[in-house]
Amino acid sequence: MITTRSPRERAYLVGILLPGTAPEAVREQMGELADLARTAGAEVVGSDVHRRSDVDPAHLIGMGKVEALRDMKLEGEFDLVICNEDLSPRQQRNLELQVKARVLDRTEIILEIFAQHARTHEGRLQVEAARLHHLLPRLIGAYAYDRQVGGRRGGVGARGGFGEQQIEVERRRIRRRMRDLDREIEQVRNQRHQQRTGRRRAELKTAAIVGYTNAGKSTLLNVLTGAGVRAEQKLFATLDPTTRKLELPAGRELLLTDTVGFIQKLPTDLVAAFRATLEEVTEADLVIQVLDGSSPAVDEQAETVERILADLDAADKPRVVAMNKVDLLGPASRRRAVSALAKRYPAAVPISATQRLGMAELLQAIDRASRDDAVQLEILVPYGREGVLAELRKIGGVERTEYVEGGTRAWGWAPRHAARRFETFSQKGALPAPGA
Ligand SMILES: Nc1nc2c(ncn2[C@@H]2O[C@H](COP(=O)(O)OP(=O)(O)OP(=O)(O)O)[C@@H](O)[C@H]2O)c(=O)[nH]1
Ligand SMILES: [Mg+2]
Structure with a gap:
């Protein structure tokens, strides 16, 4: 499977900034990606955001940047690359070939964390299904990769190391397992559904x-x-x-x-x-x-x-x-x-x-x-009529007030039978009651 091999692998993070995206948003995502990497067990040794006019379909980033990454890898600066963007199987394969390092994307890091944290049978089933789903299209490319590097690549688990026939066998095995998982997950869904029905019966x-x-x-x-x-x-x-x-x-x-x-x-x-x-x-x-x-x-x-x-x-x-x-x-x-x-x-x-x-x-x-019978209210109470707010507080609730020109704006609720009393102050008309 696609795992970070040792608990302290050194990860280098790569993001891209496209036109129309706010730099702060990407900075925020990169910070989050670092948290994700650490949660998955890696050590973050550096990160870089590349400004691009579009996404390179073959490598995500430009060749110049790819070569810079390869040099850094040769210098031993990191063990693996983690991309903020989701990579297509092709981009991922190309990057790995060029940089000569493992390259993971955001989805794979999240999958890794999910796999580490799933504790119940149900959780494990769901994570396995998601991983196989993600793996299948990547496995198809693994043969081409092997041919190019002469089958030298080991250690990345199911994404490499297969011959053409083996890949076919492996694909069939994965599909079969996915079908079994779907059936088991369906059972879990039914069980959960029954539990919920039971709870509802308990009202x-x-x-x-x-x-x-x-x-x-x-x-x-x-x-x-x-x-x-x-x-x-x-x-x-x-x-x-x-x-x-x-x-x-x-x-x-x-x-x-x-x-x-x-x-x-x-x-x-x-x-x-x-x-x-x-x-x-x-x-x-x-x-x-x-x-x-x-x-x-x-x-x-x-x-x-x-x-x-x-x-x-x-x-x-x-x-x-x-x-x-x-x-x-x-x-x-x-x-x-x-x-x-x-x-x-x-x-x-x-x-x-x-x-x-x-x-x-x-x-x-x-x-x-x-409550079934609560009606949400947004009212404007003119100055001098504060008694209205006191009444609303008594029979229902006031969640927030704000002083505005002309009075106090209040958000709150009242039981349905009493909501009409506040209609004259309503800003929006009564909102539908929860569940109604
Ligand atoms: N300072 C502060 N920390 C809080 C508060 N509530 C939660 N935390 C901390 O926030 C962290 C995350 O809390 P969790 O309750 O695990 O958060 P969660 O939403 O269940 O997170 P996931 O299950 O990972 O999605 C923990 O370290 C908490 O101690 C709070 O009111 N104040
Ligand atoms: Mg939690």
């Missing part, structure tokens, strides 16, 4: 915790429910969903599930392979989205999460947004972070899972969003 609502990798999802699950889920300063620490019961302040219970983290450029193979797991999100009654408020890339991360939620048909579910890690922000930067996010998520709840800050507010928001 408990379910909430899925989603968010960018390392945002603090598992920490939050642990704090809220006392679950002993592994939480660490590592990307993709969680691959296998854990479900725990959460008791809401009013005594109602909810089932809370921790899920695999999202990341930008999440390989589609992986999203597909993790369908069984990600259906926890698709079928949840409520989505709890955790953001890392201390990350400078919080907005891009939110964008990624939105995209994946849309893929999972979960973008329109009732949602609670928690802006986590506010303990890392000073008061000024906290205000900045909150206001930067306010456009996208006006009702985001600032929290710190590790410091247990904002937990009461978060539970209240979860309580409200998981």
Whole structure:
């Protein structure tokens, strides 16, 4: 398989900057790629971003840069190259031939981390399916590669070292294994589906915790429910969903599930392979989205999460947004972070899972969003009518207020039967109730 061979291989990172892409976005991605490489067990010895007018179909980067990489390899400066862009089988093969080093892309690093972190049977099945899917087209090219280097290449596992007939045999074996895996994964899906049906019979609502990798999802699950889920300063620490019961302040219970983290450029193979797991999100009654408020890339991360939620048909579910890690922000930067996010998520709840800050507010928001009869309101209360806000607070909830010209704008909720009382102040008209 495609693995980083020894735990401390020295990796050199390569990215490209295309016209129309913001340099900061690529810089951010390169930082993340370094985190991914380290999480996979490599040591990052350097990195370089090449400005290009387009992607070279044969090598990704220009020949001049390829030769510079080869010289560095000859000097012994690194063991392997990791590209920020996904490589076609052809680009990958050509680069390996020219640089005379192993070349991995973002997908392969993520696959490697997933393979290291999968702990349950279900997780392992899904990772194996994704890896074989990725491997198959690369295996086809392995024969051509072998012919060119005279079959000298060893150690890169299934991507090299086969003769033409052997490749055919190997391909057939992989296809057979993929079919078996599909069947097993289908069984897992059915089991999960039955579990969920059972839960529904118990009439408990379910909430899925989603968010960018390392945002603090598992920490939050642990704090809220006392679950002993592994939480660490590592990307993709969680691959296998854990479900725990959460008791809401009013005594109602909810089932809370921790899920695999999202990341930008999440390989589609992986999203597909993790369908069984990600259906926890698709079928949840409520989505709890955790953001890392201390990350400078919080907005891009939110964008990624939105995209994946849309893929999972979960973008329109009732949602609670928690802006986590506010303990890392000073008061000024906290205000900045909150206001930067306010456009996208006006009702985001600032929290710190590790410091247990904002937990009461978060539970209240979860309580409200998981009620069937809650109607979300956005109202403008004129000065002098503050009693309206007090009333809304009493019978429902006020999540956020803002002083604007002409009064106080407030976001909150009221039980459906009482929502009409606030209609005259409504900014948008009543939004549909969760689940309605
Ligand atoms: N300072 C601070 N750190 C936090 C907070 N919440 C979580 N962390 C840290 O962030 C890191 C990641 O937390 P996890 O809970 O593992 O994150 P996750 O979202 O489950 O990550 P994956 O499972 O890898 O997708 C850990 O080192 C946590 O201790 C917080 O409120 N403040
Ligand atoms: Mg986790």
